[in-house]
Amino acid sequence: MNQKQSENNMFDYIICGGGMSGLSLAYQISLSKVSDKKILIIDPERKTKNDRTWAFWEKIDNPFDQILFKKWQSVKIVDSHKKEKIYDLGEYSYKLLRGIDFYNFVNNHLDKFPNIIFCLDKVNNIQENTDNVEVETVNYGKFSAQYVFDSTFKLNLEDKKNHNLLQHFKGLVIETKENLFEKDIPDMMNFGVPQKDAECRFMYVLPFTKNRAIIEFTVFSEKLLSEKEYDESLFEYLKKDLKLTDYKILEEEFGIIPMSDTETQYIVSNRIIRIGTAGGATNPATGYTFSNTQKKLKKIVSTLEKGQNNFKKESFWQKRHLIYASTLLNVIKENRHPMAEVFDQLFAKNPISQVFKFLDGETTLWEEIKIMWSTPKVKFGMAFLNVISKKLKNSFL
Known part of the structure; x- marks a missing residue:
């Protein structure tokens, strides 16, 4: 099945999806009072590439603070008239975590637990029975568990009854000859770029060192842009705003995050719980997911530690x-x-x-x-x- 073989197809917990939310849940469980539970993680692949970067604000520590790539106590915001202001974040920190650092850290940690098994396959179906849940995979058949935590469920973003927008972005990691980022203060949002129609457009610049940073162009809109439009905005910003002509592009990244108020069914039943974006962890107004996911998973693990199955739904007031x-x-x-x-x-x-x-x-x-x-x-x-x-x-x- 993969590096670790299971004696049978029965588990305590099955985690469908081995991305950020699935791996985070497995990691948090491994540090909890239920760390001895038999866990299966199902995903077509184990993450080994730097496919994304998470930037987020927090006022508390999270389980992955030890592998943060950068952390800042001040940020700069540039308004639509190009007026700059630096903000002291007080009790908050603005944090940057690279995907590759997260994947390597969590995978290396989970490999130490013989009770946590990876199945490199795709989830085909999830079926709840009277006393368990069955997960059917494409190649390895069926597995059963007491609880299933699912991040693979796809939200219906075509429903016209809801507001369904996209946050989409392209980023470049660049290296310059001069120390352009000497102040080491990120531009968290720079709205001083050309806006268009109902879209919201901004740049953000996160300095890694004095001469290396990620420059990202972000858009809130209903539709994606062409590749040419992302590049034009990025290179115009590098040339006109940063006055850069001599630099190297080290990496590129592109991402799409749903900004939708489609109501998510976080608790499908007492045995099937959705996590990550599928479980409503993505903030509809900002697209931020990482820190929200950690908070929700912490509550799930706390419930498991108590031996309960009453995963609490949010009240109307909380919503x-x-x-x-x-x-x-x-x-x-x-x-x-x-x-x-x-x-x-x-x-x-x-x-x-x-x-x-x-x-x-x-x-x-x-x-x-x-x-x-x-x-x-x-x-x-x-x-x-x-x-x-x-x-x-x-x-x-």
């Missing part, structure tokens, strides 16, 4: 932040107000730590009111009413 995200998506989708200007106002009128707290869904109602009051009130009010109207209408269909 209010999804309404806020839907409102933001509605503003973008309906082209109600330039999003670059919305972010300008958010950061100009609120402490950056408060914006982070709001986007993480950790604010109080009063704090949320103050945040929302700093946005274009009429436009966001219209979007909010439209979102509520759609949700009420959909609930009766």
Whole structure:
């Protein structure tokens, strides 16, 4: 089956998907009170390439802080009028984790556990029975477990009843002759690039060393751009904004993250739990997934440690932040107000730590009111009413 062979096809836990969320769950379980449980991870391949970079803010430590590539206590934000401001993050840190470092660290760690087995195959079907769950694979047949944690489920992003946008980006890791990034402060968001229609476009620059950084062009929109458009924006920024003509491109990356308010079924049953984007860990308003995933997985492991199967659903009140995200998506989708200007106002009128707290869904109602009051009130009010109207209408269909 792979490096480790199973004596039979019965497990305590099966993890469908060996990407970030699946590997993170296996890692967290391996450090828990249920580390002796028999676990199967199913994925067509074991991750060995630097296929992505996660950048995220946090005010707490996460299980992978020891392998962070970089961490910053200050960031720079450039508004749509090219006005720069450096923000001290206070209790927050802005963190950068490379995919290859994460994969190598977790894979090496999990290989030390004979009870954790990898199956290099594709999940074909997941079927719940009375006392277990069966997972059928393409080549190796069926496996059963007490619980299945699934990151392979694909959300329906074609449903017109919801707001379905994409965050898509292309990045270049470059090396310059001069020490261009001497200040070692990342441009977390630079909105001073040409905007287009209902899209929101920005650059971010994360310095690795004094002469090496990743430059990434990011777009929030319904459709992808052509490869030529990503390149034109990147190379124009390098030439006109960074004044660069002599540099080497060391790596390239491209990614697509769903920005959707399609409601996810996190708890399918007492035995089938979805994780990662499939389980609602991706923030609909920002596309951030990594830190949200770690928080959700921590709760799952805590439940397993207690020997319980009552994985708690979020209450209606806890889901209010999804309404806020839907409102933001509605503003973008309906082209109600330039999003670059919305972010300008958010950061100009609120402490950056408060914006982070709001986007993480950790604010109080009063704090949320103050945040929302700093946005274009009429436009966001219209979007909010439209979102509520759609949700009420959909609930009766």
